[in-house]
Amino acid sequence: MADFxxxxxxSGLNCPLPILRAKKTLTGMESGQVLHVIATDPGSVKDFDAxxxxxxxxxxxxxxxxxxxxxxxxxx
Amino acid sequence: xxxxxxxxxxxxxxLDWAYPPFILASTAAALGYEVQVFFTFYGLxxxxxxxxxxxxxxxxxxxxxxxxxxxxxPILGMTLPGMQxxxxxxxxxxxxxxxxxxxxxxxxxxxxxDVKMIACQMTVDLFDMDQAAFIDGVEYxxxxxxxxxxxxxxxxxxx
Numbered sequence: 001m002a003d004f005x006x007x008x009x010x011s012g013l014n015c016p017l018p019i020l021r022a023k024k025t026l027t028g029m030e031s032g033q034v035l036h037v038i039a040t041d042p043g044s045v046k047d048f049d050a051x052x053x054x055x056x057x058x059x060x061x062x063x064x065x066x067x068x069x070x071x072x073x074x075x076x
Numbered sequence: 077x078x079x080x081x082x083x084x085x086x087x088x089x090x091l092d093w094a095y096p097p098f099i100l101a102s103t104a105a106a107l108g109y110e111v112q113v114f115f116t117f118y119g120l121x122x123x124x125x126x127x128x129x130x131x132x133x134x135x136x137x138x139x140x141x142x143x144x145x146x147x148x149x150p151i152l153g154m155t156l157p158g159m160q161x162x163x164x165x166x167x168x169x170x171x172x173x174x175x176x177x178x179x180x181x182x183x184x185x186x187x188x189x190d191v192k193m194i195a196c197q198m199t200v201d202l203f204d205m206d207q208a209a210f211i212d213g214v215e216y217x218x219x220x221x222x223x224x225x226x227x228x229x230x231x232x233x234x235x
Binding site for chain 1: 103
């Protein structure tokens, strides 16, 4: 069973597109649901952390694997 | 939590300088800010329906050039006809290759996020600009109107 409700592949996109796409996707989701984001922009690590802090959505985890970055964000 | 506010004055009309206002406005909107951008002087070019923004290496020693051209190519060479168009095309290709959004895309995201875009009425008159050439949703106002919002803003930037 997947541990998220929706997935967004932002691979190849650069700042600020991963954040903007994630925000857009979250808007269409329900409170408590989890969005899984895949990104290749190294700047997205700090950006998703800051995004979560400022929007109140919770960053459940943030990890790197094979040059890709994975984030799970729970909508507030 | 009360909504934070970001006020930006966009004064420049080149491709490179078009990025900061639209990147910051769209990101701030995604973070929950209420955003207004006041476009004045050359910044009004950023509101045209059909954007024809260019970038120039002239007078810009900080611009990285392809193939080390900034090292061996004389500055005067940059004044040759077609150089600016070529540099612009190269910059656009580089941006696309690196996954950087186009100005059109960022501007659209700003519009979707209800970023308020205000054109400086005085400059529109000064340059005899045609309002029909601007995108829909633009408001026209002056300095006093800008202060009404900027005076209450948390962040205010001049770009």
